[in-house]
Amino acid sequence: MSETAKFFDGKSSRSKNVSLNVTGEYIYFTDIEDTIDQEQRWKISDCKIQNLGSEQLLLQYGEFPYETLDIRGELYDKYADTILSDVKSIDKAYIS
Secondary structure (H helix, E strand, O other): OOOOEEEEOOOOOOEEEEEEEEEOOEEEEEEOOOOOOOOEEEEHHHOEEEEOOOOEEEEEEOOOOOEEEEEEHHHHHHHHHHHHHOOOOEOHHHOO
């Protein structure tokens, strides 16, 4: 399984594969197909986070329609603890 997440821009139903890095209180990601102009940075505490079990996180950012990162598999295993430890509010309806 590759270490990519899916990015949805909130304007289209198409997803983009992005490389992901989490450091401290920020998530950094870059479109691996170079359709996003540059690396993007989201502050984790500014995200709405849905923990969909032990395999998937959805992070929504910005105003509606939200930009969304879908993190699964190896990236979930690698970053879930870091992301969830920095969150003040998680959508509890989705916590497993």
